[in-house]
Amino acid sequence: MASQREIAERAGTSLKTVSRVINRDPLVSVVTRERIEAIIAEIGYEPNQAARMMRLQRSDVIGFLADGVATTPSSIDLIRGAQDAAWEHGKQMMLFNIEQGAPSHHLADSQLTAFRAEAVIYAARYHQAVKLPPSSVPRILLNCFDPEGRHQAVIPDDYALARGLADAVFTRGYRRPVFLNLSKTIVAAGLRASGISDSANALGIDMTPRIHTAVEEGNGRVTFIADRLLSRLMAEPTDQRPDVIICGQDILAMDVYFDLAELGFKVGRDVAVVSFDNLEPIASLLKPGLSTMELPYYEMGRRAMMAAINSPNGPPVTQRLHGRFVDRASLAELHS
């Protein structure tokens, strides 16, 4: 199979003439037309890249189904990581925004099959279980996992993230933590409560009465109730009230900063605040800057893409990634 250019070279004509023959333009002599048609009959003509791709073993296309991810600020680093890894390895990442199970999902699936995607990364907005419909294209789950363990998955190690964060807090001398957790229905909430509790137990601190759910869900909306919790908790005597507030996410920490200011406490001086995410620009714009455990989204995106490229049909292992503690000024060294 040859391109128009190769056919023109072999026929000793211009590219334009070959194009005219192919497009049945009458402005070509019969002799020339017949010579070109003979060459095409002999070696074949390939109209475009899609056709070329269809014949090749590898399409170099990796699909990326973003279930809300591309429109959620906190998780776009998943896309950045996967995109960078794809570029570095000469793969084309084809990104579709979808809603799981909706027509958009089926459409994207069939499109990716038609384009012979070598593998498809399915990315979720937050760490959760997902059950995908069967597909002939291998799947890599990103920020989510199959409850029956049928797919490769790359997820954050929420237990280790929480344990690492709590260790940093206790190392600085804090001993009266409270954990303002996300909704109990979220996978990460349970794992983080365990991680923090185990770290605290090692120092003889019982976290049970110190963990509070700081969000309320209703009418499809999530509301922070940190203001109510803190006005009660911070009313305790100085030597009993919390010396550090561990928040389930950075935007909750932002809310907590304002709640504490309202109650007359200065973050970093009167009480420490730490969190999970490292959501920029919020984390560094808060004053004092927020000390927070970064979720390893960028690296997770990279790992998922590498799995899609190197071992799309590999065994269904789960990679759990630890994060990086970004130390700003909201967790001061405690001198008391």
Add this chain to the structure above:
Amino acid sequence: MASQREIAERAGTSLKTVSRVINRDPLVSVVTRERIEAIIAEIGYEPNQAARMMRLQRSDVIGFLADGVATTPSSIDLIRGAQDAAWEHGKQMMLFNIEQGAPSHHLADSQLTAFRAEAVIYAARYHQAVKLPPSSVPRILLNCFDPEGRHQAVIPDDYALARGLADAVFTRGYRRPVFLNLSKTIVAAGLRASGISDSANALGIDMTPRIHTAVEEGNGRVTFIADRLLSRLMAEPTDQRPDVIICGQDILAMDVYFDLAELGFKVGRDVAVVSFDNLEPIASLLKPGLSTMELPYYEMGRRAMMAAINSPNGPPVTQRLHGRFVDRASLAELHS
């Protein structure tokens, strides 16, 4: 051209048998093989959807080249708007993250040509001029424009946005505004300065000494210098110092909230703050909630997609969209 199913129906065989013939599996009788091959020779066989798509006039694919947009929280509403409009009209939006002029850009371009995209939307992170290389696929520019006016474009009407914001400020009784503007090199900065100045002029207020560039650029990094500006401006006597701070973007406003708290001023009570963007969750998490002029990104995304669907080869008009003033508590009614 027919699918395997249609060939099987016509031959009176199972689908499996047709598949075996096509894949040269010897487990088919010579008679059956010859019958099926005769049918294929007569009506043709179409191996997959990509081939079907190649023959169709319309691919129903619209490309979306996101120059950093998909990884920039503030502009992902451009994607959401375009995506929603595509879904509503049965089009498949194929999204590529690119960097303008880099290999990623050329790769995505050639892929979209191969897949016969009907049109391509090129989206920029912020309102700017872009010069794209020639392409056979029609382009719609989103949040950017061609300096020579060769392409359809959908951009924010920064002059009208600024004028609307300033009108809201003056209507509430404020008379001593300062405008903390973005870098002068940004298209929006000049347009907004004009909009605010014209609104102020109508009341006899000269904005010239009241506009300050609040960002410093160096080493590829942007730094806010609102703290320095405000410590000087807010040190003026009560009846001369600013009564409202107009910020060039919400994250600058967030910085200003903390700067003012540091200087002992309470936003909404001692001084008003307004801004441009309506970047969530920041705008509503700030306390008091930030009154801000929303950039019409979602609607811009929709308009670009509608142009791509309905008039990809239409005249190179520019649509300038106004925004919506989201009134929270940082711009109180002034009683003085």
